[in-house]
Amino acid sequence: MKPDRWLEVKRVFDAALKLPPGERPRYVLEACDGDDGLRLEVESLLQSFDEAEGFMEHPAVKEVADQIISSQVKK
16 A cells, blocks of 8 residues: 555544544545545454454453563563
8 A cells, every 4th residue: 555545544544533433434435535445444444443442342351461461560
């Protein structure tokens, strides 16, 4: 991906993250103004972000992460 294209993807993605999740799809559609490639990139990033955020909220994952962090701090 060319740097200027990445900046455009990042701009739309960052702006979408500032919105409540329910408002993001409409914003992305409008911000991409018919550029399906841009829209798909941003939607993919938003989906990955949501999945990663949900993964870290899982209690078992937090417990393991806390244990790892605690063991590293003690070293």
